[in-house]
Amino acid sequence: MEKDAVTGTATTGHEWDGLKELNTPLPRWWLYTFYVTIVFAVVWVALYPALPIWGATGITGWTARGALPAEMERARAANAPIMARINAATLPEIMADPAMRAHAMAGGRAAFAANCTGCHGAGGQGAPGGFPNLADDDWIWGGSLAAIHETIAAGIRNDENPDARNSLMPRFVADGLLTPAEAGDVTEFVLSLTRRATNTAAAERGATLFETNCASCHGDRGEGNRDVGAPRLNDAIWLYGGDRAAIMRSVALGRGGVMPPWSGRLDPAVIKMLAVYIHALGGGEAE
Amino acid sequence: MDGSFGIRDAALYADHQKVYPRSVRGPIRRIKWAVLGLCLAVYYLLPWLRWDRGAGAPNQAVLLDIQNARLFFFWIELWPQEVYYLTGLLVLGAVGLFAVSSLYGRLWCGFACPQTVWTDLFMQVERWIQGDRTQRMRLDAAPWTARKFGQKAATHAAWITIALLTGGAWIFYFGDAPRTLVDIVTGQASLTIYGFIALFAGTTYLLAGFAREQVCTYMCPWPRFQAAMLDEHSMIVAYRGWRGEPRGKARIEGTGDCVDCRACVHVCPTGIDIREGTQLQCIGCGLCIDACDDIMQRLGRPTKLIAFDSSDNLDASGAAVCAMPAGAVRHAPGMAARAPRRLLRPRTMVYASVFSAVALVMVVAFALRHDVTLTALRDRAPLYVRLADGGIRNTYTLRIGEKGRAPVSYALALDAPANLRLSVAGQPAVDAAGHPLLAARADGIAEWRVFVVAPPGVSLGASTPVSFRLLDASGRQVAREGSIFVAPGG
Structure with a gap:
């Protein structure tokens, strides 16, 4: 093999205009690291979901989606003691206990975001057309903790819950009651x-x-x-x-807004947390 | 030397040549040992220093409690929100480094940098086990025998022990040192701790045992741009060529003071020849000065052929020598101090004023620092709430940060125009002046929902500035936070 006179490095034999290309090998540590990464990649592809074939799972069968239930279960287990306490407590007891109240505020906020904001808005500000503002001091069915709790649990003018809050504003003109x-x-x-x-x-x-x-x-x-x-x-x-x-x-x-009952849809403890959270939005009234 | 005044044809690639620095004695070496001892003592012992902060607070003088988000430094406790003090400290460190470099060259690199300190320590261990430069060179060249294997194994075992202690000591800054030590030794510590010990031990072993001067030459960015901090008045480790050249044997007539013994090259930890002029690889440790002084004393010649000198003075001495008649004694007294030292120069003054300004800002900010902080977050959904009586209500979340560790409440006062009324969710008790009393959370942040109502009939613009004030029991304001009150148009 031909060696370059100045550097002592082997040449590739390629020559352009009298310049010869040197064949400078990669440093060994670099090369070995490169090989290690190749081996690592092969092992990784075998173990974990990497290829979109065969159900896209590796030998271990691990998937991010598959790991989610376990993670959710861990979170539920971590919250279980305080949730059990909230479940067993009355609303005044929750308000009187700082730990339960703090958990109810945080949990209520999350439950509100997931279930209530569609109609009542992110901050409970309501929406025109019959979706009441929950942060003001005007309540149609009552603004005490107990009243808020009952409204959430039973809902308003629905056929699902026999205890639903119910009333009828007549259609005075349409039904000929008034001209x-x-x-x-x-x-x-x-x-x-x-x-x-x-x-x-x-x-x-x-x-x-x-x-x-x-x-x-x-x-x-x-x-x-x-x-x-x-x-x-x-x-x-x-x-x-x-x-x-x-x-x-x-x-x-006439008018007649409806609201679904949430008992049966949400845990009793979650409904209590929602009541505590909504009561604290600004309009909550004493019992 | 090829006679090209130190400029040599630099090859683009060079294989790494292992450096075998020879041991050296002298004043600079003694200073380096002292600095090394001080730095290592501070590093290893600081986490063990106790500081009484009362019950419930950690009693470690320096503790970076990442888990609880608290930084303790003697009497100072910092919260994550105050990370700007750390920023200020880093700015001070950088500007201080610039200032020192422009005055005295690479003192940091040569004496105090951890890379220098640990490399020095590792080299000393190597010297104790394998002997000095010549023995080590001979040992490396020799075939593998049981004795060579034993010496090499002992060296690496000692290095790894030091590296593990180094990595271990780092962990103590992040948790209670005595408890962490017990945890580590008994195998109770977390995998993270063992992982970090391995990481720091590994890097120490690699950087101080093998990479050494290559870290300074190739990895560290500081030598690359520190030349911008230096000028012709900065002190550098310099060979006084005007006195040493032409170098040659002591008994040959007409030669300079340099006898070309290469002592300066042999002691250099980065393996360079300082006689080729100042260069990137030189970390300014000054060991060549000790080595050369030793030779000069033995020859009965004046010392400081290599010295901390400025290139301005070097040029002036060189010019003076050229103007002297041939045969004059070059090392006559006064020859080495031809240009006065200039400490006050535009760059040093700029560095000094930036340093002073940042230090002043930090001291003032620290003096005005409160143990109570208040933030007010206004609800944005909804922007405001119309009440049944036509009034307008805004809702705020107040966060009271309390650095104290005793339970305490503060009275909340509202500074706002136009009869705006203040109330607090949960109806806390009020003080004599009618201000609601908000309980703070000791060593934590308490959150309160606060309502401000504009009664009906009060006409306000779309946005009215308001501010919340926290008052202590004596009525003194301890924190204040501004916000706005939003109403439906003015």
Whole structure:
């Protein structure tokens, strides 16, 4: 083999314009490391899922998806003691115990994100069209821990749970209970409850109609009734919009939002944690 | 020497030549031993130093408690949020290194760098077992015998022991040292600990036993750009060619002071010839100065043929020699100090002022550091909540960081215009002034949900600045955090 005179290194024998290419071998440590990586790769491909054939599993049968249940089970086992305590405790007991309360807040937040945000928003802020804000201080069915818990567990106006909160806002115009003109007078009266009426005569006519048709549920002055889920009409919060057209539509065609029952869907302990979390969003009331 | 003034045709590739440094005695070697002893003592003993911080707190003076996210350094306790003190320390270290380099050259490399310290230690062990330079060269060239095998095995066994102790000592900085030691010895320590010990022991063995000067020459980035810190006034290890050349045997007439004994080359830990001028490989350890001084003293000539000198002074001495008549005694007194030392130069002043500024910022920041921190995170979903009476509510999550270890509560006060009302979830007790009392978590962070309400009729812009203040029992403000109050348009 020909050797380069200057460096003493063997040449490849290739020559361009009088320049000969040197054949400089890789350092041995480098080469051996390279071989080790090849062996490592072969072993790896044999043991672990690497090729998209034969079910894409290696000899060990290990997959990331397969490892997930075990990991979930570990997390569940780690939480089991505190979850058992929450399961056995009443809501006031959970509130009185810092450890249970902290766990309920964290677990409630996670359960809320997974189950409730679709309708009630990420921070419980609700959405227009009948999805109430859970962070404000206006509650249709009650804002105490117990009331919130019952609403979550049984749901509202559903056929699944016999204990579901139930009530019916009649379709006053559609069912012929009021004429459209009378419904307009009632709307004018409802607006007057928040000092927004523009037609005093219509509002006065509406007052009489309100007393006969609406006051039994919504109260004489529109203060609402949580026992039947009749919203307050004399405050700044409107579930379906508070302008004249929206109120007119509510009177004429009725309203009736639904919510699924969560008992049976979620663990009893998770429902308790949700109640604690929602109660703490800002509007929670004392028992 | 090929007569080309030290410039040689550098080959692009060079096989590694093993360096066999000879032992040397002298003042610089003594300083190096002292620095080595000090550095190793600090490294090995620091984790064992105790510091009483009271009950419930670790009593180790220097502890990097990664698991609990606390850094302890004597009386200082740092939380992860305060990692900027570490950043400041690193900036100080870098600028300090620049300043020292521009004044005195590679003092760090030659004396205090762990690579230098451990390499020195490993070389000394090698010397004790295998003998000095000549014996070691002869031993390596000799065929394998039982004696050679025994010497080599003993050397490596000693190196590995030191390496394991080095790796082990590192672990003690990250956990309670006495307990960790018991755990390690009894096999109770975690796999992570054994893994890190193996890692640091392995790198120590490799870098101080084998790679040695190659770390400084090829791996370390610092020698590559430290030339930018040096100028003609910086001290470097320099051969005074004006006095030494032409080198030759002592008895030959007309030669310089250098007798070409190669003592400077034989003691060099990086295996270079300092007489070829300052070069990348030189770590500035000055051992060649000790070696040369020894020879000069034996010959009855003045010492410091190799010395810490500036290239400016070197040039001035060289020029003075050229101007002298032939035959004059070159090592006449005063010849070696022709240019005055200039410590105050633009670059040293810049380094010094940057160093002082950063140090000042750190000291001031540390002096103003609070043991209580407050952060306020405003709820963004929803931005605000309209209440039944028409009022507007904003919700905040307050986090109170309490570095103390005693249970304590702070009164929360709100600085805000327009009668904004403050309330706290969970209705905590209030103090005499009506401020809610928020319990802090000792050595931890307590979280509180806080509500601010603008009553109906209060007209606010879309965003109103507010701030929360924490007051201690005497009414003194201990923390303050600004935020905004968002309302539906102004």
